[in-house]
Amino acid sequence: MTTHLGRASDLPLWAVAFAAVLAASSVLWMLIELGTRESRHGVIAITGILANVAFLAAVVRPAWISTVESVVGARITILADTSRSLALADEDGRPRWETRDGVISKLRASDPESQFTVLGFDEGAPKPWVRGNAEGRRSDLTSALQSLTQSPGERPSAVIVVSDGRLDDPPENASDAELRGFGDILRVPVHTIATTRRDPPDASVRHVSFAGAVVAHVPTPIQVEVGCAGFRECGELPVTVRELSDDAPPRTLATGIADAQPGRATLDLSITMEHAGGHILEIAVGAPQGDFLAANDRRFLRVDVTRERVRVLHVAGRVTNDVRALRQWLKRDASLDVVAFFILRTRHDVSSVPSSQLSLIPFPVDELFQEHLSSFDAVVLQDFDAQPYGLERYFSDLGRYVRAGGGLVMVGGENAFVAGGYAGSPLADVLPVTLDMTHLTTSADPSDFTPEWTAQGLGAPILGPLRDAIGQAIPTMTGANILGDLRIGAISLWSHPERLTPKGAPMPVLAVGQSGEGRTIALGVDGTWRLQFSELGARSAGRGYGALWDGLLGWLMHEPRFELARLDLDRGCTAGYPTGAEARILAGVETTSSSLSLEIRSLNGGNSRGIVEVPHPTDSVAHVEIPPLDPGGYEGRLMAGSTLVAKNEFACEQGGDEWADSRPGPELLASLARVTGGTFSFVSDARKLSLPRAIRVNAKRVVQPILPPWALSLTAAALLGLHWVLRRRDVLL
Numbered sequence: 001m002t003t004h005l006g007r008a009s010d011l012p013l014w015a016v017a018f019a020a021v022l023a024a025s026s027v028l029w030m031l032i033e034l035g036t037r038e039s040r041h042g043v044i045a046i047t048g049i050l051a052n053v054a055f056l057a058a059v060v061r062p063a064w065i066s067t068v069e070s071v072v073g074a075r076i077t078i079l080a081d082t083s084r085s086l087a088l089a090d091e092d093g094r095p096r097w098e099t100r101d102g103v104i105s106k107l108r109a110s111d112p113e114s115q116f117t118v119l120g121f122d123e124g125a126p127k128p129w130v131r132g133n134a135e136g137r138r139s140d141l142t143s144a145l146q147s148l149t150q151s152p153g154e155r156p157s158a159v160i161v162v163s164d165g166r167l168d169d170p171p172e173n174a175s176d177a178e179l180r181g182f183g184d185i186l187r188v189p190v191h192t193i194a195t196t197r198r199d200p201p202d203a204s205v206r207h208v209s210f211a212g213a214v215v216a217h218v219p220t221p222i223q224v225e226v227g228c229a230g231f232r233e234c235g236e237l238p239v240t241v242r243e244l245s246d247d248a249p250p251r252t253l254a255t256g257i258a259d260a261q262p263g264r265a266t267l268d269l270s271i272t273m274e275h276a277g278g279h280i281l282e283i284a285v286g287a288p289q290g291d292f293l294a295a296n297d298r299r300f301l302r303v304d305v306t307r308e309r310v311r312v313l314h315v316a317g318r319v320t321n322d323v324r325a326l327r328q329w330l331k332r333d334a335s336l337d338v339v340a341f342f343i344l345r346t347r348h349d350v351s352s353v354p355s356s357q358l359s360l361i362p363f364p365v366d367e368l369f370q371e372h373l374s375s376f377d378a379v380v381l382q383d384f385d386a387q388p389y390g391l392e393r394y395f396s397d398l399g400r401y402v403r404a405g406g407g408l409v410m411v412g413g414e415n416a417f418v419a420g421g422y423a424g425s426p427l428a429d430v431l432p433v434t435l436d437m438t439h440l441t442t443s444a445d446p447s448d449f450t451p452e453w454t455a456q457g458l459g460a461p462i463l464g465p466l467r468d469a470i471g472q473a474i475p476t477m478t479g480a481n482i483l484g485d486l487r488i489g490a491i492s493l494w495s496h497p498e499r500l501t502p503k504g505a506p507m508p509v510l511a512v513g514q515s516g517e518g519r520t521i522a523l524g525v526d527g528t529w530r531l532q533f534s535e536l537g538a539r540s541a542g543r544g545y546g547a548l549w550d551g552l553l554g555w556l557m558h559e560p561r562f563e564l565a566r567l568d569l570d571r572g573c574t575a576g577y578p579t580g581a582e583a584r585i586l587a588g589v590e591t592t593s594s595s596l597s598l599e600i601r602s603l604n605g606g607n608s609r610g611i612v613e614v615p616h617p618t619d620s621v622a623h624v625e626i627p628p629l630d631p632g633g634y635e636g637r638l639m640a641g642s643t644l645v646a647k648n649e650f651a652c653e654q655g656g657d658e659w660a661d662s663r664p665g666p667e668l669l670a671s672l673a674r675v676t677g678g679t680f681s682f683v684s685d686a687r688k689l690s691l692p693r694a695i696r697v698n699a700k701r702v703v704q705p706i707l708p709p710w711a712l713s714l715t716a717a718a719l720l721g722l723h724w725v726l727r728r729r730d731v732l733l
Contacts, residue, residue, distance in 0.1 A: 002066070002067055003064055003065065003066045003067075004064075004065055005062055005063075005064060005065070006062070006063060006064075006065040006703075007060045007061065007062060007063070008060065008061040008063065009703065011059070011060065011061065015059065016059070016060055019055070019056055019059040019060070020056060022055075023052040023053070023055055023056045024052075026048070026052050027048060027049055027052050030044075030045065030048045031045065041726075041730055043726060044723065044726050044727055044730060047719060047722050047723040047726055048723050048727075050719050050723075051716065051719035051720040051722070051723045054712070054715045054716035054719045054720070055716045055720065057712050057715075057716065058709070058712040058713045058715075058716040061705060061709055061712060062705070062706050063703050063704055063705040063706060064703075064704045064705075064706065065701065065702070065703050065704075066701070066702040066704070067701045067702075073111075073113040073114040073115045074113075074114045074115065074157040074158065074691065074692040074693065075114075075115045075117070075154060075155075075156045075157050076114050076115065076116050076117070076156055076157060076158050076159075076160060076691060076692070077116075077117045077118075077119065077148060077156040077158075077159050077160070078104055078107065078116060078117070078118045078119070078129075078159075078160045078161075078162060079119055079120075079121050079126060079141070079144050079145075079159060079160070079161045079162070079163075080100055080101075080104060080118060080119065080120050080121070080129045080162050080163075081100065081120075081121060081122075081139055081141075081161075081162060081163035081164065081167075082097075082120035082121065082122045082129070082130075082133045082134055082135065082136045083122045083134065083136040083137070083138060083139035083166075083168075083658050084134055084135060084136060084137065084574075084655050084656065084658035084659060085134075085139065085164055085166045085655075085658040085659065085662070086100060086134040086163075086164060086195070087134040087135075087655070088164075088200075088293065088655075088659065088662055090195075090196050090198075090200075091198055091200070095134065096134075096164050096195045096196055097132060097133070097134040099195040099196070099683055100162050100163075100195050101131050101132065102683070103162060103193055103195070103683045103686050104118060104129075104162060106686065106687075107160070107686060110687060111691065114691065114692075117156070119144070120133055120136075121136075121139070121140065121141060121143075121144035122135075122136020122137065122138055122139060122140065123136055123137060123138040123140050123143070124140065124143055125143060125144070125147040126144040126147060135574070135577065136658070137572060137574075137656055137657070137658065138168045138169075138657070138658070139163065139166065139167045139168050139169075139658065140167075140168055140169045141161065141163070141167050141169060141170065142169040142170055142182075143169070145159070145182050145185070145186065145190070146185065148186060149185050149186060155186070155187070155188065156188060157188060157692040158188055158189055158190075158191060158678070158691055158692055159186060159188060159189070159190045159191065159678075160190075160191045160192070160193065160689070160691075161190060161191070161192045161193070161669065161672070162192075162193045162195065163192070163193075163194070163195065163669065164194065164195045164196045164664040164665065165194050165196070165664050165665030165666045165667070165668050165669045166658075166661060166662075166663065166664060166665045167665065167668060168657070170668070170672075172665055172668060174668065174671075176671065176675050179671055179672045179675045179676070180675040180676065182672065182676055183675065183676030183677060183678075186676075189673075189676055189677040189678035189679075189690075190672055190673060190676040190677075190678045191673055191678040191679050191680070191689050191690075191691070192669035192670065192672055192673040192678065192679075192680045192681075193669075193680075193681055193682070193683060193686050193689075194664065194666035194669050194670075194680070194681075194682050194683070195664070195682075195683055196664035196666070197664070197666065197682060198230075198664075199229045199230045199662075199663045199664070200229075200230050200292035200293070200662055200663075201229070201230035201231045201288075201290050201291065201292050202227075202228075202229060202230055202287075202291060202292040202293050202296070202662045202663075203226070203227065203228040203231070203234065203237060203260065203285060203287035203288060203291055203297065204226070204227050204228075204285065204287075204293070204296035204297060204659075204660055204661065204662065205224060205225070205226060205239075205283050205284070205285050205296065205297070205298070205299045205660065206225045206226065206227040206264075206660045206661050207224075207225040207657075207660065208222065208223070208224055208225070208281075208283050208299060208301055209222070209223045209225075210222055210223075210303075211223070213306050214273055214303050214304070214305045214306065215273075215305070215306055215307065215308045216273055216274065216275055216276045216305050216306070216307050216308075216377070217272065217273075217274065217311075217375055218272070218308065219270045219271070219272050220270065220271055220272070220273070221268060221269075221270055222241065222254070222268075222269050222270065222271055223266060223267070223268055223269075224239055224241070224256075224258070224266070224267045224269060224283055225264070225265070225266050225267075226239060226258040226260050226264070226265045226266075226267060226285050227260065227263065227264050227660075227661055227663075228260035228261075228263055228264070228265075228288070229263050229662075229663050230292065230663075231288055231290070233261070233288075234260040234261050234263070234288060235259070235260070235261055235288070236257045236258065236259050236260075236261075237257070237258050237259075237260050237265075237285050237286050237287070237288075238255065238256075238257055238258075238285070238286040239255065239256045239257070239258050239267050239269070239283070239284070239285050239286075240252060240254075240255050240282075240283070240284050241253045241254040241255070241269060241271055241281060241282070241283050242281065242282045242284070243273070243279055243280070243281055243282075244279075244280045244281070244282055244300075244603035244604060244632070244633040245404075245517075245603060246601045246602070246603050246635055247403060247516055247517075248404075250282065250604075253271040253272070253273075253281070254269040254270060254271050255269075256268075256269050258285070273303070273305045274374050274404070274405070275305065275377070275404065275405030275406065275517065276305045276306055276307045276377065276405075276557065276558065277304070277305060277405060277517070277558050277649075278302055278303070278304055278305075278648065278649040279302070279303050279304075279305055279649065280300060280301070280302055280303075280603050280633030280634075280649050280650075280651055281300070281301045281302075281303055282298055282299070282300055282301075282633065283298070283299045283301065284297060284298040284299075285297055285298075292662065293659065293662050295631065295653075295654040295655055295659055296655060296659045296660050296662065298631070299653065299660070300631065300632060300633050300651035300652065300653055301651055302633075302649060302650060302651050307377060307557070309335055309336060309337040310335060310336050310337065310377045310378065310553070310557055311336075311337045311338075311339070311375060311376050311377050311378075312330060312336055312337070312338050312339070312376065312377065312378045312379075312380060312553075313339050313340075313341075313368065313376045313378070313379045313380065314326070314327060314330060314338055314339070314340040314341070314342075314380045314382065315340075315341050315342070315363075315379070315380065315381055315382065315384050316340075316341070316342035316382040316383060316384060317342070317382075317383055317384040317385050317389075317415050318342070318383065318415070319342060320383060320413065320526060321526075321529045321533070322382070322383070322411065322413070322526040322527065322528060322529045323342060323382055323383065324529075325528070325529035325532055325533075325545060326380070326382060326411070326529075326549065327340055327342070329545065329546055329549055339376070341363060341364075341368075363389045365389050365390050365391055365394070366390075369391070369394035369397055369398065370394070370397070373394075373397060373398070373401050373406075374401065374404075374406075376406070377406070377407060377557060378406065378407035378408070378409065378553065378556055378557070379398070379401070379406065379407070379408050379409070380409045380411065381408070381409070381410050381411070381416070381420075382409075382410075382411040382413065382416070382526075383411060383412065383413025383414060383415050383416050383420075383526055384415060384416065384420055385415035385419070385420045385421065386420050386421045386422060387420075387421040392421060392425065395422075395425040395426045395427040396426045396427075398426075398427045398430075399426040399427050399429060399430050399515075401518070402430045402515050402516065402518035402519075402520060403430065403515050403516025403517060403518055404516065404517055404518065405516075405517035405518050406518045407518060407519050407520070407521075407553075407556035407557065408427075408430065408431075408518070408519075408520045408521070409520070409521045409523065409552065409553075409556065410422070410431060410520075410521070410522050410523070411523045411526065412480065412481040412523055412524040412525045412526050413481075413526040414444065414526075416481055416524075416526075417435055417443065417481045417482075417483065417522075417524065418435050418437050418443035418481070418482060419443040419444065419481070422435055423435035423436065423437050429515075430515035430516075430518070430520050431487070431513070431520050431522050432486060432487055432490035432491075432508075432511040432512055432513025432520055432521070432522050433483040433484050433485065433486060433487065433490065433508050433511050433513075433522045433524075434483075434484030434485050434487060435483070435484060436484045436502065442482065443481065443482055444479055444480065444481050444482060445479060445480050445482060445496075445499060446478070446479045447478075447479070448476050448477070448478050448479075449476070449477065449480060449496060449497055449498065450474055450475070450476045450477070450497065451474050451477065451494040451495065451496065451497075451509045451510070451525070452474075452494065452495050452496075452497050452506070453472055453474070453493075453494065454491075454492050454493055454494065454495050454506075456491045456492065456493060457492070457493035457494055457510070458472070460491070460493060460564060461551070461555075461561060461562045461563065461564065462493065462512065462551045462552065462554075462555045462562050462564075463493055463548070463551055464551060464562075465547035465548075465550050465551045466531075466544060466547040466548045466551060468547065469540050469543040469544045469547040470531070470536060470539075470540045470543075470544040470547075473536055474494070474536075475527075475530040475531060475534045475535075475536045475537070476530070477525045477527030477528075477530060478527055479525070479526070479527070480496060480499070480507075480509060480524050480525050481524040481525070482499070482507070482524075483501075483507055483508050483509075483511070483522060483524045484501055484502060485501040485502060485503045485505060486501075486505070486508060486511060486513070487513055488642040488643075489513055489514060489639075489642055489643050489644040490511050490512065490513030490514075490643070491511065491512055491513070491564070491643060492506070492508040492509075492510070492511045493510045493511065493512065494508070494509040494510035495507060495508055495509055496508075496509055508522065508524065509523075509524050509525060510522070510523050510524070512552075512555065514644050519555065519556050519558075521552055521555075521556060523552075528545060528548060529545065531544035531545040531547075531548060532544065532545035532546075563646060564645045564646065565583065565584060565585050565638055565640075565645040565646035566583070566584040566646055567581060567582075567583050567584075567598075567636055567638045567646040567647060567648040568581065568582050568584075568648065569581050569582075569648065569650055570582055570623075572650075572656070573626075573629065573634070573650050573651065573652035573653075574652070574653065574654070574656065575628070575629060575630055575631040575652050575653060575654040576628050576654065577628055578625050578626060578627060578628055579625075579626040579629070579652070580623065580624075580625055580626070581598065581623070581624050581625075581626055581636060581648075582621060582622070582623055582624075583596065583598070583614055583617070583621070583622040583623075583624060583638050583646065584620060584621055585617050585620045585621075585622065585640075585645070595640070595641055596613075596614035596616075596617070596622060596638065596639070596640055597611050597612065597613055597614055597638075597639045598611065598612045598613075598614050598624055598626070598636055598637070598638055598639070599611050599612075599636070599637040599639055600612065600626060600629070600634055600635075600636055600637075601634065601635045601636075601637065602630075602632055602633070602634055603632065603633035603634060603635060603649070604632040604633060612624055612625075612626060612627070614638070629652045630652070631652055631653055631654045632651075632652060633649065633650075633651055633652070634649070634650055634651075634652060635647055635648070635649050635650075636648045636649075636650065666680075666682070
């Protein structure tokens, strides 16, 4: 309870002021009059003053007022920037989040009556603030302010934004009209506090953009924005774009010079990617001496490379039903660009006849496999004997082509696999099966047989279109090439019902595997045309053949619908922090092994980072936590035992976009406060903010007059009368 002296509650303030003016004027006039006389009369002055005081008291009617008060503090929301830019250090060496947390603590302590709600904002809706948090990938103040208008609770009386000002939304160049909209929506002032004053000396790769989709084998324009601030002079800075790989040194794609003297430069370059799929690029700038932050001198970026058309090289040594069927299917698909060679002339054919009179054309083996091999997405070698055409001298090139991301299909026949001279060659090393003649007397089994589905084949999405078209029936085929055991990581989809491999397993007839970045398929028969032209083909309207090759070629080109499994990151990778990943295991993969693991390979230098055990999948989904990684490019390889079932390339940056521009942005914060009616300050001047005051509510009020009104009036009348009598007597004397 508090007690204070007050006036009568029914008396307006203007009446009190008027009475006070009259009393003061009366006293002043009296003193002037007494001052003109030769003799001064103190009694007259005292009674005059007392009479006017009594008159004023009779008007005001003072009383003791006792109240029981409740203090309702103002509701103030503090939005604390929790993006990664707050992890940068200022000129005093402290991270910006320490300055942020310090000013928030001071604000709350300086006004204990106010009701402070502190929320952290980075991306999406704000969350409860956690001291020391600076992990957000974006600083989206727009979403944070808009979420306050959608909150079901009472609106705040004021909003305070504590940030370094380097915001993603609103952007640095936001107009006053855009910023004023926040105040119009909230209908409260937005006060801002900047944690940082000065620009650190820093050169960085601020942004990288592409002009449309990145298409394999097609030059793609790339624009690199380079920033340079805080230096006396920046000048020309070298920029390099490289592609990272796990089995080869980084490949330089483009270089250039950016003139960053004005503080910012945009450099236009052009890159050409050789293969479709996910790739990791490193974009680096040569920073001047004394650079504040080396982490943003390099940016790591994942690029998904697409194909305008899948370019296929189809090579067949002779004309068979299977060759005709495959060539016709390839030519009918408008999404394929097919280069086909068959009915070929060898080096030993008759050369005395002019070439213009020969029906055979010479096979351009040197031109294809020396100059143009990298331009093809897939190579199909069908029933092709490599030796007569000199292909064996390019086996190493074909092996490197596959490991670098190319696709290879070897289709059976009299001149395929072991019979075609591939056993023991560098090309055989990338096939999903071994080719070993040491225990064989023949390279083929000519007897009729019906391939059998393996457990993996029945569940693999690769053969999903075929199963949908014909079910599980497979036509009888004549003859099979003798194939060896599966290589590590390969999967058998069809097997021979009778023949076994040297290790005693059913001999693969159709097997798929991965080698490096590329994929290979071994089809050890030349009778798949029966899926189209047979009794079974007639029942399915011949759809089985196209369905088979649609799945095989789609898997070879990494189409998602044909993948055996998927590996996705829950969130972007940040260097120094754990990364969550989700592995989706599709039907048929679980049977290859009960043990799942995730191998993390660094693309910076080809060194493996180690293996993370994957917990048993729940509903075919397994969640795995990847330990903290260093900045760079990585490849995650999901393994079921020794079988590679999925992979994903990803980039890991220390600060990402939040560190790309280390400059603070106090100007943006000042503009936001100005147009919304708030105040702006740096941390050192935060106490100058004009925050709303607490509201006091009287729960109980007791008024006790000092004297009754009649007593005050009687006293005033008596004193005025006495004063008048004394003045009259003084005049008569």
